[in-house]
Each structure stands twice: as structure tokens, then as C-alpha cells.
Amino acid sequence: MNRTLFIIILIAFNIAIDQISKVIVRTTMIKGGRGQINVIQDYFQLIWVENKGAFLGMGSDMNPTLRLIFLLILPTLVLAYVIYYIIKTxxxxxxxxxAFCCIAGGGIANVFDRIVFGQVTDFFYINLGGVFKTGIFNVADMSVTIGMVILLFSGIFNSKKKENVSV
Structure with missing residues (x-):
């Protein structure tokens, strides 16, 4: 498959899965946790919230101008550069x-929400009884996180491979 087409398809897939999941949540759930759904008892729940900030609501209390700069303009510029980088490199x-396609797709999906809705729809919540607990997040957040983990492991694997070659 053509490399550029592969990039476009993978980014579009990440955006589509995120946006489809958010449409389902917005049309079938009650906002604010009153309609929470226990998927696996209290360990994995669906709770619909709207997030005006970034990760875990950070920045939601910023003034509108700062929020525009730090949560819309800056991420858009970074995402444009990431896409340029992966196409050219x-x-x-x-x-x-x-990994970069997952990061770009997830980032674009959340920026799209901020442009269209003024906030990001979040709905996944995990609580493993004090061992591990998340904030409420969405599919785009998972894409970005998975992309970062893959990038980390890819970097470690590639550096070990280079060490073995040079020894």
C-alpha cells in the first residue's frame, strides 16, 4: 500500500472510531454520571461528561483567550507538524x-470536538479498587496514549537493536 495512503487511512480510522463512539454516547446516555453504565461492575464504567479543558480537565478554568491558544491553536499547529513530519520522514x-498516526488521529479528534462543540466528550472510567484509577477519558485519549506507548517501546527496541549491531 502507498505509504501516504496508509498514513491517511490510519489517522482517519482513529478519528472515525472516536467520533462514532462520542455520537453513540451523546445520543444514548444521560450527561453528568446520573446515567452511568457499569460495564464490569464498578471497575469499568461509562460516565458521560463534557470537558472544557485538556487531560483530566486541566485548563478548564483558564480564561477563554488562553484556552483558545493552549487547547486549540497550539495543538492544531503541533498536529500539523506531526503530520508533516510523518509524511516527509x-x-x-x-x-x-x-504510533504517530494514533497520536495525530486522537489529537485531531479532540481538537475537532473543541471546534464544533466547545468541549470534549469523555465517557470511559476505570477504577480497579485503589490499585489503579483513571479520570474520565475517551477513545481519542486512548489513541494518543497507545501511540505514546508504542513510540516509547519502538524507541527502546530500536536503540537496543542499534547497540547489538554496533557491538
Whole structure:
């Protein structure tokens, strides 16, 4: 498959899955946790909230101008650069390319929400009884996180591979 087409499809897939999940949540749930759904008892729940900030609501109390700069304009510029970088950098290994596409797709999906709705729809919540607990998040957040983890492992794997070659 053409590399650029692969990039476009993977980014579009991340955006589509996120936006479809958010449409389902907005049309079938009650906002604010009153209609929470226990998927796996209290461990994994669906709770619909709207987030005016970034990760875990950070920045939601910023004045509107700062929020526009830090949560819309700056991320848009960074995402544009990431897309430019992955299209132009032919030396990226497949795992790094997939990671960057996940990060870009998730980022674009959340920026889209901020542009269209003025806030981001979040709905996943995990609480493993004090061992592990998340804030409320969405599919785009998962895409970005998975992309970052893949990028981290790809970097570690590639550096170990280079060490073995040079020894």
C-alpha cells in the first residue's frame, strides 16, 4: 500500500472510531454520571461528561483567550507538524509511523470536538479498587496514549537493536 495512503487511512480510522463512539454516547446516555453504565461492575464504567479543558480537565478554568491558544491553536499547529513530519520522514520504522498516526488521529479528534462543540466528550472510567484509577477519558485519549506507548517501546527496541549491531 502507498505509504501516504496508509498514513491517511490510519489517522482517519482513529478519528472515525472516536467520533462514532462520542455520537453513540451523546445520543444514548444521560450527561453528568446520573446515567452511568457499569460495564464490569464498578471497575469499568461509562460516565458521560463534557470537558472544557485538556487531560483530566486541566485548563478548564483558564480564561477563554488562553484556552483558545493552549487547547486549540497550539495543538492544531503541533498536529500539523506531526503530520508533516510523518509524511516527509521516510526513515520512520512501521511501529513509529503507526504510533504517530494514533497520536495525530486522537489529537485531531479532540481538537475537532473543541471546534464544533466547545468541549470534549469523555465517557470511559476505570477504577480497579485503589490499585489503579483513571479520570474520565475517551477513545481519542486512548489513541494518543497507545501511540505514546508504542513510540516509547519502538524507541527502546530500536536503540537496543542499534547497540547489538554496533557491538
Amino acid at each position: 521516510k526513515e520512520l520504522d512501521r511501529m513509529s509511523l503507526i
